[in-house]
Amino acid sequence: MMNIQMRKGWACCLISVALLSCTASDGVKPEAVKSKNVIMIIGDGMGPQQVGLLLSYARQAPHSVLADRTTALDRMMERGRLGISLTYTADTLVTDSAASATQLATGKFAGAEMLGLDKDGNPQENIIEKARRLGKATGLVSDTRITHATPAAFAAHQTHRSQENSIPEDLLATGADVMLSGGLSYWLPEQANDKNSALHQQLAQMTGNSIEIKSSRKDAKNLLTAAQQQGYALAFNKVQLQQATGKTLGLFADSGMANGIVETQNRKDAGHVQPTLKEMSMQALEILSRNEQGFFLMIESGQIDWAAHRNDTGLLLHEMLRFNDTLNAVLDWAENRQDTLIIVTADHETGGFGFSYSGVDIPKPHSLPGAAFAGGALFQPNFNFGDPSVLDKIYAQQLSYHDIFSQFDRLPKDRQTPLKLTELVNRYTEFKITEAQAVKILATEANPLYRAGHTSLGEKTVPKMEVNGEFFVYQKENRENLLAQAVAASQQVVWATGTHTSTPVFVFVTGREQVTQPFAKILHHTRLGQLAIDALH
Structure with missing residues (x-):
């Protein structure tokens, strides 16, 4: 009898140990859900639709530049x-980049256009500040400008994203390594605008004449000093960046950096200056990984959003390819590492983009070789589903569309005609427009949304938007x-808006299984941000 009881006792012990072991492997133990390094890559404006454009191009374009037909996101999966x-956000259906990035950086609900504050306006510790408390190195990389909404949300504490003259001081106070x-103009004193000043000449020499020297400030603060x-x-061009080995501030444009089309063209020139x-991301990893305690790095592919705001599909594709190129390099760096969590997401979707079928250019009936068509039946779709x-x-x-119109606006006024716009569009894109279409593009009206002094709605005369003009606020x-x-019908593309949508965004994660498991759910960005913060140790 005693032997049976002892055997039962041992069985219970073994079951208990097994259960404890399973619990630990499920990630309950705090030390099991941590990462030495956390890299967060944000595609600004990169909703499922933008991801779909990248995947469609990779899989279906007859001459895709992605030779193996796969993307970095395939590697993530x-x-x-x-x-x-x-x-x-706390009290809105749709977010802006500042509030959304704040929620990712702090794990707390924010109000619209706030930076680093909770919904009530209280400053909150962000993931950069926590990482520094833990002795880790930290970094921010963006192809927009360092004072723009997304990078600023990971360092600044401001009531509004527009306070870009104050944000550099917050960035310095945060002390990211x-x-x-871009964004040099927000770091320079007002005096730098005087081209004859010694300061202007000194700055031109410091930057190697690689950046236009101008200031967006209204004071005498020289924040480079x-x-x-x-x-x-300090680094202002590619060569100077490659020489950086420690704490580095790199500002490579007066405002936003080159767009994806320009970058694609520049990459063909090994001597490109910007x-x-x-390249910025790889140099950041090179510097940050020297810290034995680990690091946190945020990388923003920010001009996906800018392309989508302008409904510029060609530019959007190049921005997605820039994002893909960067992510592939980060994944190469992290190959076979067990100490790094990589999170890829977006702050929101922009533009309501999508390919769609239409009633224009419906394919003509034609025969097919299959048995079902052997009797002479013709294949005849009802609509144009897109080639x-x-x-x-x-x-x-x-x-880009923006650069096409910049060229147009630099022409003498008497040459800013519908015919000239037609020539420019047809020269630089594959989707031709007629002069009649150019007339409509250049038509104007009294601003139906006019608000005196408003940064976006303050023009009295604006382009005439015949449909959904209320949602095209960057007039x-x-x-x-x-x-x-x-060009929508010829591109097979529709855009819903010139602003953001509430579409949920993807969250791709790689790392140790115990670390990545909590991300594979329906989340909110506050929870996503908290998971990233909790992953640091």
């Missing part, structure tokens, strides 16, 4: 997990949205 995340982006006093080495997003060859034409765009750019409408 091979070894990681997928979740989705809702992006709304590496900050690489302040950065140097805090131990930052570093690419991939994949359109993807090659989208990629072939040589100038100075609306000619670009009108151009998108003119």
Whole structure:
């Protein structure tokens, strides 16, 4: 009898040990859900639709530049997990980048257009600040400008994203080890605008004449000097960046950096002056990984959003390819590492983009070799569902819509005609417009949304938006949205808006299984941000 009882006792012990072991492997133990390094890559405006454009191009374009037909996101899925995340703020349906990035950086609900504050306006510790408390290195990389909404949300505490003259001081106060982006004009004193001043000449020499020297400030603060006093080495071009080994502030454009089409063209020239997003990211990893305690790095592919605001499909594709190129390089760096969590997500979707079928250019009936058509029946779809060859034409765009209109606006007034716009569009894109379409693109009206002094709605005369004008609020750019409408049928593309949507966004994660498991759910960005914060140790 005693032997039976002893055997039962041992069985119970073994079961208990097994259960404890399972519990530990499920990630309950705190030490099991940590990572030495956390890399968060944000595709600004990169909803499922934008991801779909990249995947469609990779899989279907007859002459895709992705030779193996796979993307970096395919690599993420091979070894990681997928979740989705809702992006709304504390009291709105739709978010802006500042509030959304704040929620990712702090794990707390924010109000619209706030930076680093909770919904009530209280400053909150962000993931950069926590990482520094833990002795880790930290970095911010963006192809927009370092004072723009997304990178600023990971460092600044401001009531509104527009306070870009105050944000550099917040960035310096946060003390991130590496900050690489554009936005030099917000760091220079007002006096730098005097081209005859010694300061202007000194700055031109410092930058190697690689950046236009101008200031967006209204004071005498030279924040480059302040950065140097805090131990930052300064970099203004690719060569200077490659020489950086420690604490580095890299500012590579007066405002936003080169767009994806320009970067694609620049990459063909090994001597290009401005570093690419991939090159900035790799140098940041090189510097940050020297810290034995680990690091946190945020990389923003920010101009996906800018392309989508303007409904510029060709530019959007190049921005997605820039994102893909950068992510592939990060995955190469992290190959076979067990100490690094990589999170890829978006702050929101922009534009309501999508390919769609139409009633224009319906294919003619034709025969097919299959047995069902052997009796002479013809294959005759009711609509034009889109030929994949359109993807090659989208990629072939040589100038962004913004740059096309910049060229147009630099012409003498008497040459700013519908015919000239037609010539420019037809020269730089594969989707031709007529002079009659150009007339509509250039048509104007009294601003129906006019608000005196408003940064976006303050123009009394604006391009005439015949449909959904209320959702195209960046009115100075609306000619670009009108151009998108003119070529929509030939591109097989529709755009719903010039602003953001509430579409949930993807969350791709790779790392140790115990770390990535909690991300494979329906999340909100506050929870996603908290998971990233909790992953640090």
